[in-house]
Amino acid sequence: MTASTPVLRISGLTKHYGGVKALTDAGFQLMPGEHAAIVGDNGAGKSTFVRLITGVEQPSAGDIRLDGEAVSFHSPLDAREQGIETVYQTLALAEDLDVPANIFLGREITRLNLGPLSVLNHKAMREQSVDMLSTTGVKIQDMSASLRGMSGGQRQCVAIARAAGFAKKLIILDEPTAALGVQETARVEDIIKGLKSRGVPLIIISHNLRQVFDLVDRIWVFRQGRIIASRRTADTNPQEIVGLITGAISPHSLPAEETAAC
C-alpha cells in the first residue's frame, strides 16, 4: 500500500433487480484523506451504490477494494468491522438512552463478560465518548441526558462523532443535513470540515450543491444507474454539475481523462 493507493476503489459495480438496472458498471475511487460527494437525480442509483458498499445488499457483479485489498461484505456489520462507518438519514440512535450509551450502541464495553451476566463498563464508555466528541468538535452540555431533548442537529453531530470514532477506513454520510435548519446545517458542515483537516476519508450524498462545493474535493455524478462523470471540485462549477445530472451536458464532450473511466 502506498500513498497513492485509494482507500476505496470500485470497479464494474453492478446491481440489477430482475429487469431493473439500478446500477451498471460503476467505477469509483476515494483517495486517502479525500472528501467526495455523490450527486444525481432521484432514481440515479446513489442509494443502491451506498447499499452495496455498506453491506446492506450484495452486488450482482463488481469489485470493491479497501486499501488495495479485495473485500466482500455480507452484512452491514461486516462492512463496519472492515472499517466503513455509515450515517444514514434515519440516524439509528436510541431516544431514551444518553450520549455514551448511543455512541456504544451495539459495541458496549464490558467490565466482566460472563455471557448473559456481562457488566457494562459505564466509566470507560463515558470517558471514550467524551474523547470522541471532543476530537470531532462536538459540544454536548450534559452527557447523561437522553437524546430525546436534543435537536436534530445535535443528534446528527452525535451520529457523526460515533462514526468518526469507530471508522477505521472511511465514513459515509447520507444526506446529513436534509432535515436541518440553516444554523444546524452550518454546525454539521463545520464538523465535516474538521474531519477533512484530520484526514478522515469521507463520502457524502447530498442534493445541496452549495454544500457539495463548500465541502468536497471531488464530485461523482450518477445518472440513470451509471456513474457518468467525476470532477475535481476546483475544476468544475455548479452549472456543469447540474448539466451532467440532468443530461444537458454529455460527459463525453469533455476531456477523456476527466470522465469516470476507472
Ligand SMILES: Nc1ncnc2c1ncn2[C@@H]1O[C@H](COP(=O)(O)OP(=O)(O)O)[C@@H](O)[C@H]1O
Ligand atoms: N429493491 C429494489 N427493487 C427494484 N428496483 C429498485 C430497488 N431499489 C432501487 N431500485 C430501482 O433502482 C433505481 C435506482 O434507485 P436508487 O438507488 O434508489 O436511486 P437514488 O438513490 O439515486 O434515488 C431506481 O429505478 C429504483 O426504482
Ligand SMILES: [Mg+2]
Ligand atoms: Mg436515494
